[in-house]
Amino acid sequence: MKYRNNNLYVENINIRSLSNKISTPFYCYSFDRLKNNINEFKKNFSTINPLICFSVKSNNNLNILKIIKNFGLGADVVSKGELLRALKAGIKPQKIVFSGVGKTPDEISFAIQKKILLINAESENELKIIQKIAYKKKKKVNVGLRLNPNIDAKTLKKISTGRNEDKFGISDKNFIKLLKKFHNSKNINIKCLSVHIGSQILDYRPYSKMVSVIDSIIKKTKYKFDYIDLGGGMGIDYHLNSKKLDYKKYSLVIKNFLKKHKVKIIFEPGRSIIGNTGSLISKVIYVKSSLKKNFVILDSAMNDFMRPALYGSYHRIIPAIKNNKVIKKIHDFVGPICETTDSFLSLKKYQKVNENDVLAICDTGAYGIVLASNYNLRTKPAEIMINKSNFKVISKKENINKIA
Numbered sequence: 164m165k166y167r168n169n170n171l172y173v174e175n176i177n178i179r180s181l182s183n184k185i186s187t188p189f190y191c192y193s194f195d196r197l198k199n200n201i202n203e204f205k206k207n208f209s210t211i212n213p214l215i216c217f218s219v220k221s222n223n224n225l226n227i228l229k230i231i232k233n234f235g236l237g238a239d240v241v242s243k244g245e246l247l248r249a250l251k252a253g254i255k256p257q258k259i260v261f262s263g264v265g266k267t268p269d270e271i272s273f274a275i276q277k278k279i280l281l282i283n284a285e286s287e288n289e290l291k292i293i294q295k296i297a298y299k300k301k302k303k304v305n306v307g308l309r310l311n312p313n314i315d316a317k318t319l320k321k322i323s324t325g326r327n328e329d330k331f332g333i334s335d336k337n338f339i340k341l342l343k344k345f346h347n348s349k350n351i352n353i354k355c356l357s358v359h360i361g362s363q364i365l366d367y368r369p370y371s372k373m374v375s376v377i378d379s380i381i382k383k384t385k386y387k388f389d390y391i392d393l394g395g396g397m398g399i400d401y402h403l404n405s406k407k408l409d410y411k412k413y414s415l416v417i418k419n420f421l422k423k424h425k426v427k428i429i430f431e432p433g434r435s436i437i438g439n440t441g442s443l444i445s446k447v448i449y450v451k452s453s454l455k456k457n458f459v460i461l462d463s464a465m466n467d468f469m470r471p472a473l474y475g476s477y478h479r480i481i482p483a484i485k486n487n488k489v490i491k492k493i494h495d496f497v498g499p500i501c502e503t504t505d506s507f508l509s510l511k512k513y514q515k516v517n518e519n520d521v522l523a524i525c526d527t528g529a530y531g532i533v534l535a536s537n538y539n540l541r542t543k544p545a546e547i548m549i550n551k552s553n554f555k556v557i558s559k560k561e562n563i564n565k566i567a
């Protein structure tokens with residue numbers, strides 16, 4: 164996103180003009196940004212040659228998944244729906260891993276039938292169910308075991324997944340126990356150790372600790388894994404110019420690990436691939452002045468974009484046209500939904516805002532549209548992909564008559 168003569172552009176498309184053609188709110192993504200993010204990610208880990216499985220939960224738009232597939236990425240899925248969507252996008256089963264604490268027998272059965280690369284199991288009972296289904300199907304199924312390394316990823320509490328008190332994965336002691344118990348199974352082949360310690364991680368050190376926990380488990384068990392799935396979680400720069408994840412250091416940690424262990428590394432990035440490619444374009448319905456504040460009431464709401472209400476997360480909001488008239492008063496950017504948490508951002512000052520102005524809520528490509536709902540019986544917004552001077556509707560706005 165760039166300003167040219169005070170007008171906001173995504174690639175060569177003027178956002179104010181686009182909002183005259185597409186009814187707001189809508190998500191818009193940049194193809195160029197997506198391409199660059201994928202290439203950067205590959206470059207950051209080029210010496211490791213990992214299998215990169217895009218985390219479909221972060222954005223499951225079919226068109227986006229097709230682009231991602233064309234760049235050679237696989238998929239990390241957490242439900243049958245996501246698995247179906249990834250297959251529909253043309254992603255090969257041999258590049259798909261299935262994560263999640265609560266896979267149902269139906270989901271496991273479907274994953275086995277589709278011969279995906281790995282089912283990453285998260286409990287003894289899940290392993291038993293996989294074994295039972297595989298036995299019935301006369302199959303030997305490749306699984307990963309998800310370790311809970313008890314590491315605080317120092318990220319938002321609500322998106323932390325690698326501590327003992329989190330519901331994810333298996334503690335080191337149980338992990339070793341389960342390896343012993345299942346390694347001779349006729350229907351299960353434990354091929355992978357998987358982890359995912361959380362999201363929006365900007366410090367490489369929790370990753371470094373995570374890798375040393377994996378190292379010590381391998382040393383203790385002497386078990387020969389084919390894959391180590393390190394999950395995703397790489398953070399992005401929501402606050403411009405904030406701390407960035409040191410990919411060089413993280414990559415070096417993995418390189419040193421690979422000197423000792425001959426395994427294929429898998430990553431499951433979501434946010435770092437798609438997060439900063441998207442923004443939610445919204446129009447101002449009303450500006451309501453109170454004694455202390457200006458409420459900027461947008462036509463987008465928490466049903467369109469949930470992260471600020473759900474996690475208290477920060478997203479910049481920038482105008483489609485800069486007018487450079489600063490008003491020194493608190494501005495609360497809110498949606499029309501009848502909830503106090505339907506609030507995106509509060510700033511001490513902002514440029515003068517008028518009704519019908521267009522604003523962009525930034526970095527909403529990940530965990531944006533996927534969390535949208537029909538709360539207050541509102542329609543889910545359209546999604547637009549911009550590529551240079553062209554734009555394409557990659558998902559239509561819902562029809563109010565179909566949902567009402």
Ligand SMILES: Cc1ncc(COP(=O)(O)O)c(C=O)c1O
Nearest residue numbers: 218359362395396431432433434
């Ligand atoms: C198992 C697993 N893998 C990958 C991801 C993707 O994380 P991120 O979008 O932070 O890269 C998640 C997200 O929560 C996850 O739970």
